Amino acid sequence: MTQYSDKLYKAVNKSTIEISSIDQLDSDWLNNTLEKYTFCIIKGLIDPDVIRSAKEKIKEYHSPDNERPATGEHPDELMNNFQKLSIGGAEHSGVYRPRCMRTFYNPVWAEDIFGLRESFKITAQVRNILYGFDKDYAVDEVGNEFWTASRIHNYPSGGGFLVSHKDNIVPTVQKKSKLSNQYFQPVILMSKKGTDQDCDFKTGGGFFEVFGERFFYEEVCELGDIIIYSGETIHGVADIDLEKPFDSRKADGRFAGFVTLYKKFKKKKELNDFVEPPKNKVVI
Numbered sequence: 614m615t616q617y618s619d620k621l622y623k624a625v626n627k628s629t630i631e632i633s634s635i636d637q638l639d640s641d642w643l644n645n646t647l648e649k650y651t652f653c654i655i656k657g658l659i660d661p662d663v664i665r666s667a668k669e670k671i672k673e674y675h676s677p678d679n680e681r682p683a684t685g686e687h688p689d690e691l692m693n694n695f696q697k698l699s700i701g702g703a704e705h706s707g708v709y710r711p712r713c714m715r716t717f718y719n720p721v722w723a724e725d726i727f728g729l730r731e732s733f734k735i736t737a738q739v740r741n742i743l744y745g746f747d748k749d750y751a752v753d754e755v756g757n758e759f760w761t762a763s764r765i766h767n768y769p770s771g772g773g774f775l776v777s778h779k780d781n782i783v784p785t786v787q788k789k790s791k792l793s794n795q796y797f798q799p800v801i802l803m804s805k806k807g808t809d810q811d812c813d814f815k816t817g818g819g820f821f822e823v824f825g826e827r828f829f830y831e832e833v834c835e836l837g838d839i840i841i842y843s844g845e846t847i848h849g850v851a852d853i854d855l856e857k858p859f860d861s862r863k864a865d866g867r868f869a870g871f872v873t874l875y876k877k878f879k880k881k882k883e884l885n886d887f888v889e890p891p892k893n894k895v896v897i
């Protein structure tokens with residue numbers, strides 16, 4: 614396990630809370646903690662057994678034959694159960710951001726094939742409290758042109774990764790649409806790093822940088838924890854288990870859940886109206 618500075622361990626302690634219901638989440642604590650440390654960890658809202666069961670279901674559901682490519686789908690297709698494998702630089706999205714990852718889109722109005730509906734709803738409520746929105750904004754339905762793109766990212770063994778970066782696509786769309794000026798990403802922790810039975814990988818993993826240190830939160834957090842970090846901090850996913858062979862027929866390696874607010878686009882490539890195509894291949 615990576616050794617971090619005392620300063621970082623102290624920040625982790627100070628920015629972690631355990632609660633048993635969403636009503637116990639205090640928006641002042643949330644905002645103050647994020648302002649001071651740029652991240653926080655919320656424990657107790659999602660049952661680890663739900664996550665264990667969801668991963669089994671994802672592995673069963675996954676089929677390489679259903680895998681769609683990195684781009685080319687109609688925006689409506691993402692608003693249903695939908696699976697894609699993204700390999701490449703992703704320049705079509707407006708920034709050069711190399712990756713190797715799967716996405717399982719699983720909105721709350723689609724069939725609950727992974728048993729994650731309640732977990733996604735709670736995490737979307739956390740997001741809303743953070744942004745100062747009504748607690749149920751865009752949770753069950755499309756609200757004010759935005760919807761909750763609940764989904765699972767899967768970084769396969771044998772080199773799944775997402776280059777380190779700062780967020781700028783979704784924040785730009787949200788800013789230009791006057792939804793919000795700040796951007797924080799809540800992540801449902803679905804994999805641990807290490808060797809115990811809840812661990813899905815040994816090397817690499819999700820990280821964000823604090824005090825100049827790369828913090829691999831899956832080394833210290835538990836299944837079902839909700840991690841929130843600022844999109845302005847450098848973050849990414851370091852290569853997952855490079856010593857293992859990459860097998861496109863299997864959904865193995867690291868999993869993580871997201872509830873990002875997506876704008877409801879009505880046509881292909883509408884994103885280009887909001888984000889200019891990259892002029893240079895600058896990663897961060």
Ligand SMILES: [Fe+2]
Pocket residue numbers: 778779780848
């Ligand atoms: Fe990001």
